Amino acid sequence: MDYTRDNMAGLLRSHDINPTHQRIEIAHALFSRQEHLSADQVMAFVNTRHSETSKATVYNTLKLFLDKGLVREVIVDPSKVFYDPNTSPHHHLYEVDSGKLSDIDARSVQISGLPQLPDGMVTEGIDLIVRVRRQH
Amino acid sequence: MDYTRDNMAGLLRSHDINPTHQRIEIAHALFSRQEHLSADQVMAFVNTRHSETSKATVYNTLKLFLDKGLVREVIVDPSKVFYDPNTSPHHHLYEVDSGKLSDIDARSVQISGLPQLPDGMVTEGIDLIVRVRRQH
DNA sequence: CCGGAGATTAGACAAAGTCCAGATTGCCCA
DNA sequence: TGGGCAATCTGGACTTTGTCTAATCTCCGG
Numbered sequence: 363m364d365y366t367r368d369n370m371a372g373l374l375r376s377h378d379i380n381p382t383h384q385r386i387e388i389a390h391a392l393f394s395r396q397e398h399l400s401a402d403q404v405m406a407f408v409n410t411r412h413s414e415t416s417k418a419t420v421y422n423t424l425k426l427f428l429d430k431g432l433v434r435e436v437i438v439d440p441s442k443v444f445y446d447p448n449t450s451p452h453h454h455l456y457e458v459d460s461g462k463l464s465d466i467d468a469r470s471v472q473i474s475g476l477p478q479l480p481d482g483m484v485t486e487g488i489d490l491i492v493r494v495r496r497q498h
Numbered sequence: 499m500d501y502t503r504d505n506m507a508g509l510l511r512s513h514d515i516n517p518t519h520q521r522i523e524i525a526h527a528l529f530s531r532q533e534h535l536s537a538d539q540v541m542a543f544v545n546t547r548h549s550e551t552s553k554a555t556v557y558n559t560l561k562l563f564l565d566k567g568l569v570r571e572v573i574v575d576p577s578k579v580f581y582d583p584n585t586s587p588h589h590h591l592y593e594v595d596s597g598k599l600s601d602i603d604a605r606s607v608q609i610s611g612l613p614q615l616p617d618g619m620v621t622e623g624i625d626l627i628v629r630v631r632r633q634h
Numbered sequence: 635c636c637g638g639a640g641a642t643t644a645g646a647c648a649a650a651g652t653c654c655a656g657a658t659t660g661c662c663c664a
Numbered sequence: 665t666g667g668g669c670a671a672t673c674t675g676g677a678c679t680t681t682g683t684c685t686a687a688t689c690t691c692c693g694g
Contacts, residue, residue: 400650418674
């Protein structure tokens, strides 16, 4: 897959998102790296050369991407949310000391014995986070 | 189990925590309810009658309890951390719309196929969060 | 009674995220 | 070409959660 800015426009359109300049830049920042980025980091990447995109737009856009299913939200650190361009089913490995976050493919993991949901409830997602740290 | 203030002193001592007035009140707030509370909520409960305990003390004490293994931290909501007086192995069910958080006993759930950890790393914990919402 | 370690406090501060009212953009149609 | 309109973007004020610090308080042993 080729995450050039040009291809970002199509990706956005295919998710029913109007591809503006700012949105293309933000999508590019996330998808070209294939990494978990916080809003702050996205803003830093997008504004490296000269300031182009405001804080409000970064936050609005990430929330829009989330709504449209283009990215996933990963909540592992109480101080900030990470955005994940990988939306295929997967879990996370979080290195507590370094803050490093990596993926665990969901196909290799089995989870069984979860209880029935209360009536009228549907599962929105199952987050499995393995917290590890350096042995001392 | 009886979570009176008197018994809190022993509980604290058994976890190597000097039982001061404020610490007993905070422990009592958490354990008498057996619920997941945020720092804000703890502070509200502790200070219902008249202001007794400062914000700094609530945060310091919760962190102390965490270090000493008296409570667990639950990170499901990006905006605030919850503290969980239940330290036995268990997972969480999170109702996204209402913010309601409930326990899933770990004994009924099996997780298999997790990858080997990188060398020199140890697991600190495995958090499984089932996010559900009301069907619409 | 005194000293000191540990605990608590108020309030200033920091960082993430939200909100709003005004400016800009892009596009349709006369 | 030139409005006009809806969608988008913006700076900056604001809120909330949590941290830090320096001063004060408490309590216990000698």
